[in-house]
Amino acid sequence: MPGYETADWDQLKVDMKRRWGTVSPERRYRLSSITELFTKTQQEGGMRNMTQYKKFIGEYEAIITYLKRYQYIQGDINHNQEILAGLSTSVQESIYKEMIKGRAMVQA
Incomplete structure (x- = not known):
């Protein structure tokens, strides 16, 4: 993903949404x-x-x-x-x- 390779968080979010439909939910429990x-x-x-x-x-x-x-x-x-x-x-x-x-x- 281009956002990962360039360490660009905003681009990575866009790439992740495009690939998986949404950014992973924040972990609620450990x-x-x-x-x-x-x-x-x-x-x-x-x-x-x-x-x-x-x-x-x-x-x-x-x-x-x-x-x-x-x-x-x-x-x-x-x-x-x-x-x-x-x-x-x-x-x-x-x-x-x-x-x-x-x-x-x-x-x-």
């Missing part, structure tokens, strides 16, 4: 966005109610969908442990108790 979301949630004391959980899951799914769409990740990603860690301590304890009752987890 791989580190997942970790940043978990860290932010934990720093805020974790998810303490259903509203906070739904907000978290909405953000998480938006990041995963974006990363898959633009092929930054492939296949299924399992972040169950990280999501559990993002819950408040009292909610985690309740989940552990229910898992032990339901025999989905062995008590240590």
